[in-house]
Structure formats: structure tokens, C-alpha cells
Amino acid sequence: MRIVDFRITRFQFARDRVIGDSQVRAEDAHVAALELIDEQGRVGLGFIQSLFVPLPPEAEITRVFRFEAWPTLEDERAQALVHRVARPRGGNQRAWTLPFHEALQVALWDLAAKQAGLPLWQLLGARRDRVNAYASGLDFHLSDTAFSELFGRADALGYRAFKIKVGHHDFERDLHRLDLLKKAVRRDAQIMIDANEAWSPKEAVMKLERIRDAGHALLWVEDPTLRNDFAGLRHIRQAAPWTALNTGEYLDASGKRALMQADAVDLLNVHGQVTDVMRIGWLAAELGVPVTVGNTFLEVGVHCACALPETEWLEYSFQNFDALVEEPIPIRDGVAIAPEQPGHGLVLSEYARRELRRPDVFDASELGPPPLGLPEREIH
CATH class of the missing domain: 3.30.390.10 (Enolase-like, N-terminal domain)
Incomplete structure (x- = not known):
């Protein structure tokens, strides 16, 4: 073979x-x-x-x-x-x-x-075949109308958790988007924000306080400051304990290890490199750090998400790639389901x-x- x-x-x-x-x-x-x-x-x-x-x-x-x-x-x-x-x-x-x-x-x-x-999730050692999926807009450049329509559609499809992009030079715009999201989705929705390293550590804490004071409860804040600023990330984590810190997206395996060892992360963000993800995921489990699976091409990351302990969330961002495969990974009522056929289940x-x-x-x-x-x- x-x-x-x-x-x-x-x-x-x-x-x-x-x-x-x-x-x-x-x-x-x-x-x-x-x-x-x-x-x-x-x-x-x-x-x-x-x-x-x-x-x-x-x-x-x-x-x-x-x-x-x-x-x-x-x-x-x-x-x-x-x-x-x-x-x-x-x-x-x-x-x-x-x-x-x-x-x-x-x-x-x-x-x-x-x-x-074997299905890939079984080969990786998983004992479950599904994981929660959250709706991610990649929405920074959308108009308010398109933003509301996108997340309203996600809510109608059964998603219960939603992540939006923040980090605008006018912070009032970020607050406005959170207000729009609250109107577009269900009352008990879980909300995440992703700043893509737009803020300094002190700025991040101040803005997270303003978001909280405006009545928005956050499940997590993602990549609020520079990826290698472990001291700054640790400061944000300690100064804003009302929300989890999700980071590590931009780091390789060595960087993710250093991030966890610096006690500068609540939720470790991994992506689609299966071997790398499993290796760092095993280390995260040893250190007691939960893992989230960010965007993976055509949601193939569902297999790693099912296999890694304490992984609750998989990102889905409504990108129009489905036509590339005969059948995409199914997502039903905000739950991604790993295919049963041998392999990862995607066929060109x-x-x-x-x-x-x-x-x-x-x-x-x-x-x-x-x-x-x-x-x-x-x-x-």
C-alpha cells in the first residue's frame, strides 16, 4: 500500500x-x-x-x-x-x-x-463523532445589513454560538456590531469576539471592560494582542477574568507549547495540520488546557476536534467551498458530525x-x- x-x-x-x-x-x-x-x-x-x-x-x-x-x-x-x-x-x-x-x-x-x-476520527482515537460548531462571520468588511443577515441566517439554521470580528479603529463600531448581533440571534446565544491582534494588552483590558459594562457577556476573546507577547496575554487573562482568552492560532507547535508553559492562554486555538494538532493537543491535555479548533478547510478539523479531550468547539465560517466536494461535513443544529466512511469523508x-x-x-x-x-x- x-x-x-x-x-x-x-x-x-x-x-x-x-x-x-x-x-x-x-x-x-x-x-x-x-x-x-x-x-x-x-x-x-x-x-x-x-x-x-x-x-x-x-x-x-x-x-x-x-x-x-x-x-x-x-x-x-x-x-x-x-x-x-x-x-x-x-x-x-x-x-x-x-x-x-x-x-x-x-x-x-x-x-x-x-x-x-476506519473513519479518520476513529483512527485518531475518538470515542465520539460530533462536536459543537459555532458560527463565525469573517465579517469585518460587511455592511451592517449584510452582517445582520449573515448572523440571522446562522441563528435560523440552529447555531447557538457566534463569533464576530472586532478591532476597528473606532471602538464604537465594535460596540455597535455587538448590539446588532444581539438583535440578530437568540437571547441565550454565546458570543465570542476576535480582534486579530489589533490591541495592546492595556487597551484590550480597557475595551473588554467597556464591552462588559455595555451588557455583553463574552464566552471568549480571541487573539487580542500580539501572538508572542506572552506577558501581555497573561496580563489580559488575569485582568479580565470574566471572559476566557483564546489564542495560539498564529503560533507553530513550539510556540503553542511556550504559550501554555507561560500560563498565557485559557483556550488553545488549533487548525488543520492533523499531525501537529494531535501532538500539541496531547500536550494541552497533559497541561489541562482546553482546545478549540478554528477554521479548517471544509471543516475537516471535525476529526481532530472529536479525538482531542475537552474540545468543545469547531469553527464554521460560511465560506463557499462546498462545491469542491461531493458531500461536505454535515452540520445540524449547530453540531458538526464526523463522517462514517473510511478516511475524512471528503471527495473531490x-x-x-x-x-x-x-x-x-x-x-x-x-x-x-x-x-x-x-x-x-x-x-x-
Whole structure:
């Protein structure tokens, strides 16, 4: 069951809304599918994503992958590679030229689980197949009307927890958005905010006090200040005990370990690199730090969320990626459910291969309207 081939398919299409936060914005989707193929024709699927600039042409992505990554994969066994521990020394500790890292881990684990005949969540040791999902707007650049409509729709679909972007230069706008959210969603909703490092530690404490005094109870504040300012994060955690501090999103595994050791986090935020997430998740469990799973491409992170102890939340942000796969991860009444079939359950759709493939780079003006999505996954 060795890996004998791979296939890369490049996609580029318009998003159905502008997404972003206090630091960034994005209007188009730049994605490539990575498929690793074993001797028996089984396929492990991962996605290469560039948030802000188009990926190179498909032929160039393939060339770079064949040169940089393929020599470490060819004729290897996926079940061995997912557990392999490398010595991080010198030149072997470096980034890929293109963002292959997460796609490789996801594709390898998908293939390994298929070879084992198990759903990925079971291969990772989970004893449950579902986790709470919260509705995340990536909403900083939306108008007030679009903001209210997005979260009102999320509430109607059964979500009970909602996260909005803050960090505007005019703090009154942040307070106004919280007021709008309160009107758009159910009375007993749980509310989170994400500042994306927009504030200083002292500023964060002052603004959290104003949010509390304005009558808004927060489940957590996410990334209020710089990722490496462990002293500042610890100060926020201690000075604002009425809300949890969720951070770690921007740190690698070593940084997340240092963050926890500095006692500067209440909830550790992890994402889609399965091997890295499980390793740091085990350490978090040893240290008694709960984990939340942030945005993962097409919510594949549900498998890690189910497998890690004390993980209560998975982020879902209404991005129009569903057309890329035959069937997305189901979310029903605010609960994400891990698929039962072997692997992670996502299969590249024939519609995407036929209609959304862009081997060459398109100008944004040439992309046309956003692709038609599947019916709302949350309605069943």
C-alpha cells in the first residue's frame, strides 16, 4: 500500500462575500486539490490554499511539488509517514515554497485511514463523532445589513454560538456590531469576539471592560494582542477574568507549547495540520488546557476536534467551498458530525473538476459569479 502517484488540480473562483478581519480582506478563492494515490488506487485528499494571492499555474504547482515534496512520499506508506518524527535541525527545518504543509498532512491521514478501513476520527482515537460548531462571520468588511443577515441566517439554521470580528479603529463600531448581533440571534446565544491582534494588552483590558459594562457577556476573546507577547496575554487573562482568552492560532507547535508553559492562554486555538494538532493537543491535555479548533478547510478539523479531550468547539465560517466536494461535513443544529466512511469523508467533486478548474491564473475580473453551492448543509 505504497504511495505511487499524485495529482494536483488548481481552482480559482469568486467568493460569495468579502471575508476578512481587522488586518486583512479577501474576495477570491485560490485553492488546489492534492490527491495522493496508493497502489490499489485509493486516494488521500488535501487542499492547498492561498488566502490573498493566486496560486501559480497548475503545471508550476505540480513541478514544485514533484521537486520538493514527492521525493519524501514516493513508495512510502501513508500509515508510517503520519507518525514519523523528524529531527528539526538546520536546513531540514524550512517552509515549502508553496503552502503544501497542511494539505500534505490531511491527504496522508485521509489515505492512512482509508487503508486502515476506519473513519479518520476513529483512527485518531475518538470515542465520539460530533462536536459543537459555532458560527463565525469573517465579517469585518460587511455592511451592517449584510452582517445582520449573515448572523440571522446562522441563528435560523440552529447555531447557538457566534463569533464576530472586532478591532476597528473606532471602538464604537465594535460596540455597535455587538448590539446588532444581539438583535440578530437568540437571547441565550454565546458570543465570542476576535480582534486579530489589533490591541495592546492595556487597551484590550480597557475595551473588554467597556464591552462588559455595555451588557455583553463574552464566552471568549480571541487573539487580542500580539501572538508572542506572552506577558501581555497573561496580563489580559488575569485582568479580565470574566471572559476566557483564546489564542495560539498564529503560533507553530513550539510556540503553542511556550504559550501554555507561560500560563498565557485559557483556550488553545488549533487548525488543520492533523499531525501537529494531535501532538500539541496531547500536550494541552497533559497541561489541562482546553482546545478549540478554528477554521479548517471544509471543516475537516471535525476529526481532530472529536479525538482531542475537552474540545468543545469547531469553527464554521460560511465560506463557499462546498462545491469542491461531493458531500461536505454535515452540520445540524449547530453540531458538526464526523463522517462514517473510511478516511475524512471528503471527495473531490466532478463538478469542481469540470467547472471550477483553472489550470492557468485568471484575473479577478475573469472569474465570473461565485459557483453555485450545495443546498444549506445545516438543513436536513
